[in-house]
Amino acid sequence: MGKSITQKMLEEHLVDGKFEPGKEIAIKIDQTLTQDATGTMAYLQFEAMGMTKVKTELSVSYIDHNTIQVDFENADDHRYLQSIASKYGILLSRAGNGGLTVIRQLQADWE
Amino acid sequence: MIAIGAGGLDIAVAMGGEPFYLTCPKVTKINLKGKLKPWVSAKDIVLKVLEIFTTKGNVGTVFEYGGEGAKTLSVPERATITNMGAECGVTTSVFPSDEITKQFLKAQGREGDWVEVNADEDAEYDRVVDIDLSEIVPLVAYPHSPGNIKTVKELSGMTVNQVCIGSCTNSSYKDLMTVAKILKGKKAHPSVSFVISPGSKQVLENLAREGALADLYSTGARITEAVCGFCIGNSQSPQTDAVSIRTSNRNFFGRSGKSANLYLTSPETAAAAVITGKMTDPRDLGMDYPRVDMPKKFYIDDSMILLPSDTPEQVQIYRGPNIGEPPSNPPMPANISGIVTIKVGDKITTDHIIPAGSRMKYRSNVPKYSEFVFEIVDDTFYKRAVEYRDKGKHNIIVGGLSYGQGSSREHAALCPMFLGVKAVIAKSFERIHSANLINFGIIPLTFKTESDYEGIDSGDEIQIPNIRKALSKNEPLIIKNLTKKKNFEVNYELSERQRNILLAGGMLTYIKNK
Numbered sequence: 001m002g003k004s005i006t007q008k009m010l011e012e013h014l015v016d017g018k019f020e021p022g023k024e025i026a027i028k029i030d031q032t033l034t035q036d037a038t039g040t041m042a043y044l045q046f047e048a049m050g051m052t053k054v055k056t057e058l059s060v061s062y063i064d065h066n067t068i069q070v071d072f073e074n075a076d077d078h079r080y081l082q083s084i085a086s087k088y089g090i091l092l093s094r095a096g097n098g099g100l101t102v103i104r105q106l107q108a109d110w111e
Numbered sequence: 112m113i114a115i116g117a118g119g120l121d122i123a124v125a126m127g128g129e130p131f132y133l134t135c136p137k138v139t140k141i142n143l144k145g146k147l148k149p150w151v152s153a154k155d156i157v158l159k160v161l162e163i164f165t166t167k168g169n170v171g172t173v174f175e176y177g178g179e180g181a182k183t184l185s186v187p188e189r190a191t192i193t194n195m196g197a198e199c200g201v202t203t204s205v206f207p208s209d210e211i212t213k214q215f216l217k218a219q220g221r222e223g224d225w226v227e228v229n230a231d232e233d234a235e236y237d238r239v240v241d242i243d244l245s246e247i248v249p250l251v252a253y254p255h256s257p258g259n260i261k262t263v264k265e266l267s268g269m270t271v272n273q274v275c276i277g278s279c280t281n282s283s284y285k286d287l288m289t290v291a292k293i294l295k296g297k298k299a300h301p302s303v304s305f306v307i308s309p310g311s312k313q314v315l316e317n318l319a320r321e322g323a324l325a326d327l328y329s330t331g332a333r334i335t336e337a338v339c340g341f342c343i344g345n346s347q348s349p350q351t352d353a354v355s356i357r358t359s360n361r362n363f364f365g366r367s368g369k370s371a372n373l374y375l376t377s378p379e380t381a382a383a384a385v386i387t388g389k390m391t392d393p394r395d396l397g398m399d400y401p402r403v404d405m406p407k408k409f410y411i412d413d414s415m416i417l418l419p420s421d422t423p424e425q426v427q428i429y430r431g432p433n434i435g436e437p438p439s440n441p442p443m444p445a446n447i448s449g450i451v452t453i454k455v456g457d458k459i460t461t462d463h464i465i466p467a468g469s470r471m472k473y474r475s476n477v478p479k480y481s482e483f484v485f486e487i488v489d490d491t492f493y494k495r496a497v498e499y500r501d502k503g504k505h506n507i508i509v510g511g512l513s514y515g516q517g518s519s520r521e522h523a524a525l526c527p528m529f530l531g532v533k534a535v536i537a538k539s540f541e542r543i544h545s546a547n548l549i550n551f552g553i554i555p556l557t558f559k560t561e562s563d564y565e566g567i568d569s570g571d572e573i574q575i576p577n578i579r580k581a582l583s584k585n586e587p588l589i590i591k592n593l594t595k596k597k598n599f600e601v602n603y604e605l606s607e608r609q610r611n612i613l614l615a616g617g618m619l620t621y622i623k624n625k
Contacts, residue, residue: 002231004138005205006173009113009228015130021137021237022171024606026130032122033114037343037467038520040475042119044437046126049622053423055128060416064338066471068346073472076431080475082417087426089419090126097415098311098337 031058037065040077043084054089061085063095113173115203118521118547120618129622132608134542136173136202137237140230143180145245149400150393152289153188154281154358154377157195158250158260159242164199166258166458167513170542172237174204177230180244181206185405186215187283194280195360198257200516200541218409249392251356252375255364256458262392263380269390273355274299274381275306277335278342281358282310284317285403286378291323292401293382293393299331300388306347307332308340317410330385343518344368344468356384363462363517365487435476438529440552440616443582447533447575449505452496453489454569459510460517461544463488465526467518474522481526493530500531507573510537511564515544524551528617534575536590536601538564549609552617554578556588556601563599567592582610 003011007019016026032054034042039061061081066074078095085092117131125131141160160174174196176189184192189206196204206212208228216225249263276282276290287309299305307327309315315337318324327334333347341347342359348368349355355373358381362373374390379400383391420426455463466486473480485492496506508527514537515523524547527535535548536556548555558564567573571594581588585607591598605613615621 001235002233004140004175004230004234004236005207005228006113006136006138006175007234008230009205010135016132017135019135021135023135024132024608025135026132029125029131030112032126034119034122035339037471037474038119038522039122040434041437041477041521041525042123042126044434044475045120045619046123047428048437048619049123049127051127054126056126059126065343065345066474067336067338067340068472071472072431073433073476076429076433077475079429079431080434083426083429085417086420087423087428088126089423091419092417094415094417096312096336098309098314 029056032056032060034061035065036063036077036081040081043081046088047084051088058091059089060091060093062093064093064098067095113203113205116197116519116543118519118524118543118550120521120550121546124618124622132606133202134171136171138173138175139238139240140236141174141176142178142239142241143176144178144241144243145180146183147244147247150379151247151249152377152379153184153191155247155250156242156244157192158252158375159247160192161195161198161252161258162250162260163240166198166200166256166516169200172201174199174201175230175236176204176206180242182209182211183244184211185285186212187285190283191280195257198360200513202542215405218406220411249377249380249394251380251390252362254362254372254374257361257375263376263390264392266374266390267392269354271303271356271384271388271390272353273304273306273349274385275308275341275347275355275357275359276378276381277308277310278339278359279310280360281378282308282314284314284409285405286358287314287318287327288321288323288403289401290378290382291318291326292403293379293398294330294385295326297330297386299385302388303385304349305330305332305385306335306341308335309337311337312415313409313411316412317406320410341367343471345471348468356381356390361517363460365466366462367468369487433472433476435478437619438477438525439619440528442616442620443552443554443579443614444505444533445577445579447505447507447573447578449507449533449573450499451509451567451569451571451573452499452506452532453485453492454509454567455488455511457511457538458513458516461515461520461523462517464515464523465520467520477522477525477529480522481529484526484530496530496532505533506531508532508535509564509567510535512538514540515548516541519543519547521547521550524548524553528553549605549612550618552613552615554603554613556603559600559602566595566597566599571595579614582614585610
């Protein structure tokens with residue numbers, strides 16, 4: 001029986017389980033994308049796990065959500081994200097670059 | 112490549128080299144036939160998909176597009192369609208990687224990254240649905256769900272107060288060039304506040320270099336930074352009781368101010384309303400449809416992407432006063448004993464659970480952000496939850512169908528965790544939210560008999576005896592409603608790993624203990 005695109009992609013990345021709909025599987029993640037509204041907490045958690053460097057092929061941190069800077073909070077978060085990216089091996093897409101959205105069409109959906 | 116939305120903690124774990132766990136999906140093939148008629152575009156296709164599949168019942172499924180019709184769609188058109196698969200609740204959506212993908216990557220200077228990916232001729236699917244593109248007409252999702260679909264004609268003539276084009280959906284070069292061509296030489300109707308959020312600096316720069324940006328400014332567009340902006344209600348909330356036409360992907364209640372009525376349409380339909388001030392089928396504009404071809408070469412400048420340091424040990428992490436510690440959670444108690452702090456209905460979105468908009472700046476400050484949990488549903492929730500928590504009682508949430516749909520935002524689990532919520536009992540859950548609840552030590556339970564939902568109310572005193580023991584052994588769970596003097600059974604379908612995460616009190620402790 002032939003395979004769907006989905007099956008081919010997931011099977012290439014399987015580290016646990018097999019392609020059986022409804023069952024839990026584990027897959028290797030090549031790339032991660034985050035944005036600042038949920039990503040800031042994700043990096044705080046990454047730090048809390050005691051990690052020293054990202055182990056993915058590519059991780060990108062986009063700043064394209066919390067860009068209204070009426071007080072200090074969002075700008076502080078941007079600085080935090082920039083320093084985290086620099087330290088842990090992550091690419092940082094600065095505020096103003098846009099993002100998750102259409103840049104190079106890395107497709108994602110997430111707030 | 113397939114891209115799957117996930118909560119922040121799952122992404123943190125993946126960045127640490129751990130695998131990502133998910134339910135192996137069923138695959139539905141959406142077989143596209145024919146070709147779109149003028150003035151009908153990719154947004155109308157995905158609104159058709161939402162009409163067919165609705166926002167419920169698609170958890171654990173992948174939408175795989177194919178057929179001759181797929182070959183008529185450019186990469187940004189495909190991205191518009193796959194972006195909004197999330198609104199159906201699917202795990203992800205994919206298109207084949209073909210000659211069109213190759214041309215797009217070439218125009219981005221990345222031809223070398225192209226790989227052909229196709230389904231096998233004899234691939235089998237759980238379900239196959241045909242859509243004839245030539246039969247699709249301009250569609251609109253009306254308030255307050257992306258699954259409420261009508262034709263634009265049905266709503267034609269309705270006065271419009273605001274038009275917002277862009278955000279992550281329909282903000283590509285092709286979308287905005289089409290809008291610029293429709294609006295060239297025209298002015299925004301006086302009743303319409305016209306907003307554009309371009310998808311990226313690259314899109315904006317390409318529009319500027321071709322003169323289209325000047326046409327948009329001339330029409331009266333308020334052009335924002337390249338951000339998601341208006342879509343999450345983070346700026347550009349419209350006037351009281353406004354009718355706002357948007358090309359973004361979500362129109363949930365309370366998402367852009369408390370009283371706005373958000374309608375989701377194609378950029379073509381949105382542009383028509385800019386001119387007329389009314390909901391207008393763009394085919395009635397009496398214009399020739401301006402076809403925009405994809406450029407052979409984009410203007411590219413990646414200087415806004417910063418590379419990591421070569422000397423990471425010397426980099427100091429910047430922490431302002433708004434950066435808090437991620438809160439920790441104790442292990443799952445032996446018994447859950449508490450109160451139904453809130454009972455909500457069907458299709459509760461993460462926007463209901465924790466608002467974005469003006470509250471979003473507290474995302475990295477959990478104690479503060481938690482004050483706004485369920486704010487738009489019941490603004491006394493926070494006070495009650497804290498009171499019960501501080502008395503040593505557990506908080507329990509009761510929900511209806513598709514609890515936690517919409518944005519992936521993990522604060523919809525993290526903040527309830529901070530407030531001492533231990534269990535959510537619902538008729539069904541959305542995929543990412545269910546995973547987020549587990550990651551934060553809150554057990555998602557479903558009613559074994561759906562009608563038991565009717566027999567439980569806010570304020571009821573509840574016990575879930577021996578929950579640790581049951582989770583360790585994967586045994587059935589009984590809910591004791593002490594107020595109603597009634598017991599009922601709940602289901603949980605969790606892997607051993609997920610049960611261990613819950614026992615540990617959440618993913619952070621689980622990973623640390625490993």
